[in-house]
Each structure stands twice: as C-alpha cells, then as structure tokens.
Amino acid sequence: MSAPRDRLIVALDVPNVDEAKALIDRLGDSVGVYKIGLELLFSGGFALAQDLARQGHSVFVDAKLLDIEATVERATAVIAASGAAFLTVHALDRKTIAAAVRGRGDSRLKLLGVTVLTNLSRADLAEHGIDEAPLAVVQRRAMMARDGGFDGVIASGQEARALRERLRQILIVTPGIRPAGADTQDQARVMTPSAAIKAGADYLVVGRPITRAADPRAAAEAIVAEIAASLPK
Numbered sequence: 518m519s520a521p522r523d524r525l526i527v528a529l530d531v532p533n534v535d536e537a538k539a540l541i542d543r544l545g546d547s548v549g550v551y552k553i554g555l556e557l558l559f560s561g562g563f564a565l566a567q568d569l570a571r572q573g574h575s576v577f578v579d580a581k582l583l584d585i586e587a588t589v590e591r592a593t594a595v596i597a598a599s600g601a602a603f604l605t606v607h608a609l610d611r612k613t614i615a616a617a618v619r620g621r622g623d624s625r626l627k628l629l630g631v632t633v634l635t636n637l638s639r640a641d642l643a644e645h646g647i648d649e650a651p652l653a654v655v656q657r658r659a660m661m662a663r664d665g666g667f668d669g670v671i672a673s674g675q676e677a678r679a680l681r682e683r684l685r686q687i688l689i690v691t692p693g694i695r696p697a698g699a700d701t702q703d704q705a706r707v708m709t710p711s712a713a714i715k716a717g718a719d720y721l722v723v724g725r726p727i728t729r730a731a732d733p734r735a736a737a738e739a740i741v742a743e744i745a746a747s748l749p750k
C-alpha cells in the first residue's frame with residue numbers, strides 16, 4: 518500500500534484559514550493527508566481544501582454528511598469536484614450510502630462511513646431505539662457501507678481490531694491516537710500509533726499531539742517513524 522507518511526492524517530482543528538495555513542507551512546511534506554472538519558469548513562475551510570488539492574495535497578473533508586438522498590448526492594459531487602481524497606458520510610442506511618456513491622461518480626474520492634460516533638454509549642443508542650452493543654452496530658454498519666461501495670470506515674483502535682478480523686478489504690481510519698506519554702486530553706480510549714497499526718488501522722488521524730506540539734513537524738515525523746516500524750515487513 519502507501520508509504521508510511523501517507524498513512525498519517527493531520528486534523529487541522531483550528532478556527533480559521535490563517536491558522537491552518539501557518540500549521541501547514543510548519544508541517545511541510547511531513548504528513549500525507551490534511552483533514553478539514555466542521556469548524557474549519559464553516560470558516561473558509563472548503564476553499565482551503567480546494568487550494569490544497571490543486572497544489573497536489575491529499576485532503577480529507579470531514580463533513581459527516583447525512584440528509585435526503587438528492588442532497589447527499591449533490592453535496593458529494595461538489596466535494597468530489599474539489600479534488601478531495603476522502604469524505605465522511607454517516608453510514609446509517611443503504612439509501613444514504615448509495616446516494617454518496619452516485620455523487621462520487623468516477624472521481625477518485627474515497628468514501629468513509631461513520632458507523633457509531635465514539636462518544637455514544639449503549640444507553641445513547643437506546644435513545645435512538647437501538648438495543649445492541651455499540652460494537653455490534655459498528656460491525657453491521659461497516660458491512661453495509663462496504664457492500665454499498667464505500668472504501669472504508671472511521672473506527673476507534675478497539676473497534677479496528679474487531680472489524681479487521683471480519684472485513685479484510687475495507688480501509689480503517691482510526692482517530693484517538695496518542696504517542697506513548699502524550700496528554701490524552703478529552704479522548705477516553707486512546708492507542709499509540711504502533712498499537713493502532715498493529716490492530717489493523719490503515720490510516721491514523723492525529724490532531725493535538727501534532728498541532729499543539731512545540732515542534733509540529735518533529736512530532737509528525739516521530740509518528741511516521743513509529744508507523745513505519747509497525748507495518749508488516
């Protein structure tokens with residue numbers, strides 16, 4: 518598959534485009550993919566995504582789409598036309614999945630399903646009318662996403678291992694990564710880069726351990742080195 522560096526996705530969780538650009542300047546070519554989430558998307562981040570894609574960067578639009586089919590299809594088509602490499606869509610039902618796949622058309626956009634947000638417990642799922650353990654729901658939705666034509670799913674490190682045992686061919690993108698000894702901040706269940714790769718993750722999403730480091734580039738390079746050392750030879 519891709520080089521170790523291409524497996525590192527940096528979350529540009531900053532409030533505006535100027536801060537994002539300053540961070541990108543510092544990171545240079547030390548990371549493979551830049552992730553733009555809701556905060557930055559609504560403060561000029563989509564234009565930044567288009568610029569970065571034009572400059573040849575790999576961009577992850579973390580829009581977590583969910584709406585009626587026509588809207589999901591058309592929004593996906595606009596994002597695909599931006600040159601983005603990855604887009605998140607809630608993988609809740611076959612209609613939504615099919616709409617995103619139609620919207621992608623023959624572009625190179627990779628569709629990633631959000632199965633169960635990791636902040637949701639079994640009690641929260643009960644509020645959705647679901648009486649199942651989160652992992653069972655994650656597995657069912659991941660299979661539905663794969664069968665519907667998605668490329669991968671977002672999954673915590675713990676879920677990655679269980680998913681990888683059942684779904685060999687799907688891309689697994691894992692957030693909640695903390696190098697050994699790093700501050701966990703608000704992440705409840707974290708994994709080191711090495712443990713996540715060994716659990717079956719293809720890509721790691723890393724935010725604050727890089728973006729808030731005194732030397733973001735050095736922090737990114739250390740994670741890439743850890744990824745490289747953990748990949749099967």
Ligand code: C5P
Nearest residue numbers: 528530554635692693722723724725726
């Ligand atoms: O700073 P940190 O490394 O915790 O950032 C992780 C990134 O991954 C954030 O952009 C966050 O929104 C995203 N994410 C997550 N947990 C999920 C899904 C996405 O932390 N389950």
